[in-house]
């Protein structure tokens with residue numbers, strides 16, 4: 239399977255705009271048909287996932303890396319960079335401020351809990367640029383009194 243990325247016109251100014259700023263198609267070399275990202279390759283556990291070098295033209299990680307222990311995120315970026323072709327797009331929701339903890343009764347569900355772990359945006363941005371990535375867009379996504387960071391970058 240090969241991957242193609244089509245950029246939509248217009249600025250991305252919110253989470254939903256960020257999510258729709260790209261139209262992702264998986265193009266089957268057999269049928270030539272296109273479909274939405276639901277057919278994309280998903281990894282079971284990104285802390286241990288392995289793909290061959292130069293496998294992807296784009297990697298999307300909305301609201302997922304922020305649940306991986308922050309100490310493991312630099313290694314994850316190393317692997318993402320190695321899986322991607324030079325110039326591949328990377329878009330993700332990452333931390334805006336440094337925080338690791340568990341939110342109880344998450345989304346109002348009694349007894350549920352959600353683990354979060356992220357560094358602040360300047361640090362994560364540095365991890366990207368240290369690996370040769372070029373930041374294309376960066377935007378704070380407010381959520382109540384806090385928020386996260388959206389980034390679009392081209393990987394080295």
Ligand SMILES: C[S@@+](CC[C@H](N)C(=O)[O-])C[C@H]1O[C@@H](n2cnc3c(N)ncnc32)[C@H](O)[C@@H]1O
Nearest residue numbers: 281282283284285286299300301302303305306
């Ligand atoms: C808040 S949900 C976000 C779901 C979806 N990406 C979205 O934008 O609505 C957090 C997601 O992170 C994923 N996630 C957390 N840790 C992960 C890991 N180690 N490997 C793969 N996915 C992980 C969970 O499976 C879950 O789908």
